[in-house]
Amino acid sequence: GAVVSQHPSRVICKSGTSVKIECRSLDFQATTMFWYRQFPKQSLMLMATSNEGSKATYEQGVEKDKFLINHASLTLSTLTVTSAHPEDSSFYICSARLGELGDTQYFGPGTRLTVL
Amino acid sequence: GQNIDQPTEMTATEGAIVQINCTYQTSGFNGLFWYQQHAGEAPTFLSYNVLDGLEEKGRFSSFLSRSKGYSYLLLKELQMKDSASYLCAVRGVIKAAGNKLTFGGGTRVLVKP
Numbered sequence: 706g707a708v709v710s711q712h713p714s715r716v717i718c719k720s721g722t723s724v725k726i727e728c729r730s731l732d733f734q735a736t737t738m739f740w741y742r743q744f745p746k747q748s749l750m751l752m753a754t755s756n757e758g759s760k761a762t763y764e765q766g767v768e769k770d771k772f773l774i775n776h777a778s779l780t781l782s783t784l785t786v787t788s789a790h791p792e793d794s795s796f797y798i799c800s801a802r803l804g805e806l807g808d809t810q811y812f813g814p815g816t817r818l819t820v821l
Numbered sequence: 822g823q824n825i826d827q828p829t830e831m832t833a834t835e836g837a838i839v840q841i842n843c844t845y846q847t848s849g850f851n852g853l854f855w856y857q858q859h860a861g862e863a864p865t866f867l868s869y870n871v872l873d874g875l876e877e878k879g880r881f882s883s884f885l886s887r888s889k890g891y892s893y894l895l896l897k898e899l900q901m902k903d904s905a906s907y908l909c910a911v912r913g914v915i916k917a918a919g920n921k922l923t924f925g926g927g928t929r930v931l932v933k934p
Binding site for chain 1: 854856861862863864865866869908920921922923924925926927
């Protein structure tokens with residue numbers, strides 16, 4: 706149980722285009738999902754907390770108009786990187802919380818974004 | 822805020838034991854997690870401590886001292902596949918932080934034959 710998937714696993718795009726990344730909880734319902742970004746040889750940095758049916762909560766320094774988050778159902782959250790630039794190239798990872806507030810977060814396999 | 826420190830790299834020999842320390846200073850504490858992350862992959866959950874003491878799971882054990890703001894992950898009988906980064910993460914107080922995790926920089930463990 707507690708499987709989280711992400712799609713696509715890898716994407717290469719031109720500068721200025723938008724990219725959508727999907728995060729799905731496959732065998733459980735997740736009222737809260739989290740989006741992280743990880744640059745090479747660095748740790749995970751939380752970008753935003755995605756709540757089903759309400760607006761996402763963004764961390765300080767993360768532009769909400771650039772990183773659009775939609776959590777339309779209990780099993781799906783999407784992150785759209787709008788007008789991507791080379792500095793947005795990174796490893797984007799989502800996680801979903803199983804159960805109540807005190808439970809563990811389970812991570813998706815990540816999406817490697819390369820912006821040319 | 823949260824400040825989490827762990828060593829950058831450690832090297833150990835196959836079959837040996839390695840201890841990865843993690844110290845934290847946080848404005849609120851509601852549990853500490855250890856994750857394993859292989860290069861290019863997402864983190865996988867290893868252990869969770871919220872009370873003081875030792876939690877053992879097979880070859881992996883994790884210890885927590887809340888008064889000292891200190892945890893360690895102990896890896897026994899090291900195998901080559903244990904070469905990975907190990908991430909220490911602290912969960913904030915629920916109301917203020919909404920179950921957010923703050924990650925340390927990760928410790929890269931290299932297991933040599």
